[in-house]
Amino acid sequence: MVIALDFDGTIVEHKYPAIGEEIPFATETIRMLIAERHKVILWSVREGKLLDEAVNWCxxxxxxxxxxNRDYPEETMTNNNHFSxxxxxxxxxxxxxxxxxxxWGMIYQMVHNNMTWNDVIRNARPSINSYEAPKRKKKWGIF
Structure with missing residues (x-):
């Protein structure tokens, strides 16, 4: 799977342009996803020196x-006429x-087990999923 990750507020706490403290288990989880052969892309508003600092931090x-900040490592505006x-x-x-x-524990479980938010909600509240609406009584009458 190709996974795009934001940096500020996702891997680290928001302190932009500084780098905040790591969000618990972020880097450990990202390393696990990479080890499972997912293609993880850093997707950040950071550019230039600020982007280099984030990449080096990671x-x-x-x-x-x-x-x-690109689809594949070699991508440039010159070798991809649809660069975006x-x-x-x-x-x-x-x-x-x-x-x-x-x-990040939930993020890992969702990616590792190929789960959607609906799967997470369904697993978290099984009694809601088995709920059946009460049967309505038929009303017989003249219309």
Missing amino acids: RKRGIEFYAV RKLKADLFIDDRNLGGLPD
């Missing part, structure tokens, strides 16, 4: 991204998701 923690900052990924992990960022 590298010091054992994370080597498949690509950074909009990535072609199977999954985007970002703290700005609708509903916010799940904890």
Whole structure:
């Protein structure tokens, strides 16, 4: 799977342009996803020196991204006439998701087990899924 990861607020706490503290289990989980042969792309608003700092921060923690702010490592505007900052990924992990960022343990379980949010909700509340609406009594009458 190709997974695009945001940096600020997702891997580290928001302190932009500085680098915040690591969000618990983020780097460990990312290393596990890479070990499972997922192509993990760093997808960040950071550019230039700020982007280099983020990449180096991750590298010091054992994370080597498949690509950074592009679909594949060799992609440039000159060798891809359809170059776009909009990535072609199977999954985007970002703290700005609708509903916010799940904890990294949940993120790992969802990716590893190929689960959707519906699967997570269904597993978390099995009694809701088995709920049946009460049967309505038939009303016989003249209309």
